[in-house]
Amino acid sequence: MNMMDSQADLGAFQLPEEVRQIRDVARDIVRNELLPLEKQFLLSKDHAHGVKETLNLRYVYDEKTADRLMGLSKETGLFYLLVPEEHGGAGLSQLAQVVAMEEFMYTAVPFPFANVPNILYGCKGDQIDNYLKPVIDGKKTTAFAQTEPDAGSDPGGMMKTKAVREGSDWVINGTKMWISNANECDVLMVQAVTDPDKRQRGGITMFLVDRKNPGVKIEEAGIPTWLSPRAGQYIVHFDNCRVPAEDVLGEVGNGFRLGQKWLTIHDRLMRGPLALGKMRRAIEMSVDWAKSRSTFGKPISERQAIQWRLVDMYIDLKALRSMTYEAASRADAGEDVRTEAALVKLVSTEWGARCIDHAIQIHGAMGESSELPLTHFYKYLRHAQIGGGTSEIQRHLIARHILSDAGAVD
C-alpha cells in the first residue's frame, strides 16, 4: 500500500480542515515563539506560582516578552480560543479546542488564554458586567472553592461551609482549603451548603464572592507543594461573609451541579490535551536521544529494552488521543460526557505520568536535568491524579456508569 492509499484509508479519522488549520497556527507559535523561551522558563526559580500557568509569564520574563506573547495571543484571536462565539470568542468545537491545546501543551512555556470557567456563561443581570466580561477580557481572574479540610473526595457529603439567608444577603461561614490562586484571583466561586437536608441534591449553592470582601480571610502564606513551591494553593476563611443575593451563580441549590459541570470539561476532559502534548514531546525527545546516545558500541535505540519503552509510550499516546477525540466529539454532539470525561482524566494523568517516567529513564541522568521539561511535565501529570478528583474517584464514577441500568458498555 502506498502512502496515498493509507491516507485515504484514514479518511474517517481525518480532522476537519478548519481544525487542522488551527492546529498548524498553534504549532507554528509553539515552535517559533515558545520553545526558544523554554530553557529560561524552566531554569527560573519564579515559574512555580501556581497551577494557572499563565500567571507565571509575568514572573519569569521581562515585561516586553510577556506583553509580546499577550499581543500575539490577542492578534491571532487565540486568546479567545476557548470562548463561545456569542461571547465574542472563536466559537470552536470542543474537538478543535482539544486539538489546539495539545499543541500548546507540547512546551512548558504557557501561552496566555482567556481562562473562563464554563459555568460563568450562566451569569445574569449585573453579574455579566461585574464578572463575566472582565474574566473574558483577562482583566479579572477566578478561583474555584469547593474543597475543605475535611471534604475532598466527598464534597457533597462532607462540606461544612454554610450560607444562611439574612434579608437581601447570604451570610457565608466556613473554611476552604487547597484553593488554587485564591490569593491572586479577583473572584472566588464558592460552594456552600444552603439546605443541610438536601446537600448535593439541591442543597448546595454557588456564590460569586469578591476576594476583597471583608468577610474573606486568606492565609497568605499558602500551602507550598512540589508543584508550586512558592504557594499557589491557599486556605480561605469565610467569617460572616455577606454576599448580596444577586451574586448567587445560577439557582439557589444548584451549586453542586454547576461545580460538576465545570469539573467535567475543565478539569477532566481538557486534561486529555494537557497530557497529549507533553507525551508527544516526551516521545520525540526520547527517540532523538535514543538514536544519538551510544553505550557498548551502539546507540541505545538498537536495544530492545529501550524500543519497548518507546512502543509503550506510543501506544498510550495513540489510545489516549482516540479517547479524548471521542469524548470531545460526543460533547460537541450535546451528549452527557461525564463518564467519558472521567475516563480521559484517569487515563491522561496515569498513562501521561508513566509515559514521562519512561522518557526520564531513557534519558538517564539528563532526564533529571531541570534544563529539560521532563520533570516539569511529570509533576503536572502526577498532580492531576489528585487535583480535580482523584484517580479512585474517576474509577468510582466509571464503575457507577457501567453498573447502572443505563450503563451501555459501548
Ligand SMILES: Cc1cc2nc3c(=O)[nH]c(=O)nc-3n(C[C@H](O)[C@H](O)[C@H](O)COP(=O)(O)OP(=O)(O)OC[C@H]3O[C@@H](n4cnc5c(N)ncnc54)[C@H](O)[C@@H]3O)c2cc1C
Ligand atoms: C495542587 C492542588 C490544587 C488544588 N486546587 C483546588 C482548587 O482550586 N479548588 C478546590 O476546591 N480544590 C482544589 N484541590 C483539592 C483537590 O481537589 C482534592 O485534594 C482532591 O479532590 C482530593 O481530596 P483530598 O485531598 O481531601 O483526599 P481524600 O478525599 O481525603 O482522599 C484520600 C485518598 O483516599 C482515596 N479515596 C477517597 N474516597 C475513596 C473511595 N470512596 N474509594 C476509594 N478511594 C477513596 C482518594 O482517592 C485518595 O487517594 C487542589 C489540590 C491540590 C493538591
